[in-house]
Amino acid sequence: MNHTLELLLNHSSVRDFKETTINRNIINIIIKTAQMAPTSSHYQAYTIIGVEDVMKKHLLSDIAGGQSWVKEAPLVLLFCGDLYRANKYYRNIDSKVLSNTELYTVATTDASLAAQNAFIAAKSLGLDGVFVGGIRNNVELVSKEFKLPDLVFPLFLLCLGFSKDEIKTKIKPRLPQAVIHKSNFYNSQNDDELIKLYDMKVKEYYKDRTSGKIKDKWTERCGKSLMEKTRYEVGKFFRSIELFKS
Amino acid sequence: MNHTLELLLNHSSVRDFKETTINRNIINIIIKTAQMAPTSSHYQAYTIIGVEDVMKKHLLSDIAGGQSWVKEAPLVLLFCGDLYRANKYYRNIDSKVLSNTELYTVATTDASLAAQNAFIAAKSLGLDGVFVGGIRNNVELVSKEFKLPDLVFPLFLLCLGFSKDEIKTKIKPRLPQAVIHKSNFYNSQNDDELIKLYDMKVKEYYKDRTSGKIKDKWTERCGKSLMEKTRYEVGKFFRSIELFKS
Numbered sequence: 222m223n224h225t226l227e228l229l230l231n232h233s234s235v236r237d238f239k240e241t242t243i244n245r246n247i248i249n250i251i252i253k254t255a256q257m258a259p260t261s262s263h264y265q266a267y268t269i270i271g272v273e274d275v276m277k278k279h280l281l282s283d284i285a286g287g288q289s290w291v292k293e294a295p296l297v298l299l300f301c302g303d304l305y306r307a308n309k310y311y312r313n314i315d316s317k318v319l320s321n322t323e324l325y326t327v328a329t330t331d332a333s334l335a336a337q338n339a340f341i342a343a344k345s346l347g348l349d350g351v352f353v354g355g356i357r358n359n360v361e362l363v364s365k366e367f368k369l370p371d372l373v374f375p376l377f378l379l380c381l382g383f384s385k386d387e388i389k390t391k392i393k394p395r396l397p398q399a400v401i402h403k404s405n406f407y408n409s410q411n412d413d414e415l416i417k418l419y420d421m422k423v424k425e426y427y428k429d430r431t432s433g434k435i436k437d438k439w440t441e442r443c444g445k446s447l448m449e450k451t452r453y454e455v456g457k458f459f460r461s462i463e464l465f466k467s
Numbered sequence: 468m469n470h471t472l473e474l475l476l477n478h479s480s481v482r483d484f485k486e487t488t489i490n491r492n493i494i495n496i497i498i499k500t501a502q503m504a505p506t507s508s509h510y511q512a513y514t515i516i517g518v519e520d521v522m523k524k525h526l527l528s529d530i531a532g533g534q535s536w537v538k539e540a541p542l543v544l545l546f547c548g549d550l551y552r553a554n555k556y557y558r559n560i561d562s563k564v565l566s567n568t569e570l571y572t573v574a575t576t577d578a579s580l581a582a583q584n585a586f587i588a589a590k591s592l593g594l595d596g597v598f599v600g601g602i603r604n605n606v607e608l609v610s611k612e613f614k615l616p617d618l619v620f621p622l623f624l625l626c627l628g629f630s631k632d633e634i635k636t637k638i639k640p641r642l643p644q645a646v647i648h649k650s651n652f653y654n655s656q657n658d659d660e661l662i663k664l665y666d667m668k669v670k671e672y673y674k675d676r677t678s679g680k681i682k683d684k685w686t687e688r689c690g691k692s693l694m695e696k697t698r699y700e701v702g703k704f705f706r707s708i709e710l711f712k713s
Contacts, residue, residue: 354573456711
């Protein structure tokens with residue numbers, strides 16, 4: 222077991238941060254590491270916006286449904302898919318191409334790989350944090366507020382800082398490996414049974430973490446969450462800025 | 468500079484592999500690490516299919532336009548976005564929700580964060596590799612071949628193995644940090660100039676790597692690549708399996 226594996230295998234989200242500011246050198250290393258992630262055809266189809274302005278942090282926290290850590294994290298990075306640069310700089314292209322699903326997939330993947338690199342870099346430097354997708358509750362307002370040009374779209378925040386808690390949160394159990402990892406084809410014949418067992422495991426985890434207040438199974442919790450966060454506006458707004466119309 | 472940062476900052480893709488097979492324990496650690504990546508609302512909306520069957524490797528290599536490393540890599544993992552499990556197991560949901568853009572974004576992001584974790588875990592264990600998005604040249608055939616149920620969609624491969632080359636490839640220069648990293652809003656006023664300089668840097672890189680055969684600037688190379696890989700079929704097929712219709 223090497224240090225990198227240890228770091229990756231012990232991941233849990235952290236939402237309570239010390240007020241300690243993160244110095245410029247550290248931020249530069251985090252961004253540099255993000256940039257070293259693999260990128261489709263070397264497009265680098267993403268942009269990262271550092272959210273320093275206090276008003277903007279408050280706004281994002283509100284949009285995300287009042288997630289206080291968005292206000293409190295000393296380092297908040299907004300990850301966006303970016304096809305604006307492609308449109309403006311790539312030579313001899315038909316910009317109609319940019320509005321297809323393939324390019325949305327490319328930009329979203331590029332941004333996510335970069336973000337995970339940034340997160341791991343930060344963690345290797347003693348920081349902790351959490352991703353926040355809740356800003357997609359109002360992609361139109363986020364776009365306006367950050368002056369995103371057309372073909373740039375907000376995806377999620379990465380909130381970082383030094384953890385306030387001495388004791389690490391217990392790691393949330395993941396799906397049984399056989400459910401998520403198949404061999405040669407999508408064989409789901411044992412999934413029903415495995416997910417039933419996993420449901421009980423998740424229920425125990427929540428009971429333990431919330432002193433009995435929450436006792437949802439995985440399938441219950443995900444169902445509730447899904448129906449609370451339908452976010453039909455994401456598609457509507459993205460299409461209005463010429464994204465994945467085809 | 469810690470080991471993890473060193474590993475991340477020295478990334479370059481590797482496409483030539485020794486024939487050494489990867490043992491089962493190593494594969495399990497890689498998948499376990501993938502699963503420890505952050506996931507939106509704990510949905511874990513992805514599935515990883517290990518491609519062991521030689522015929523399937525050949526087929527994927529062909530679909531990707533003849534990328535030989537897909538046939539030759541001892542470990543090939545197919546990453547898919549997965550909303551099938553949501554549809555089948557999440558309680559009390561209206562399955563119409565699954566066909567919206569938001570959920571496509573969630574699944575693609577989940578799969579990408581997991582994949583980057585897998586890649587880093589593999590690299591920390593001495594492996595190397597490359598992502599291959601070329602399988603999206605024919606998502607319909609990939610889906611059929613791997614018996615993907617509706618609402619599961621192929622995204623990319625991660626090809627892994629021990630590198631054949633003693634000398635590491637020179638690292639490909641990334642966009643200037645100021646282009647990709649903005650502060651508080653999308654300020655692009657210096658981008659034109661910075662990208663002009665970057666164009667020359669990339670041209671030098673290609674000239675050097677190909678002994679003068681390729682001398683494309685970044686903006687030229689990306690333009691060509693974009694027009695070669697329009698992949699309008701991705702959107703068409705995904706809509707046919709009820710993905711992001713809204």
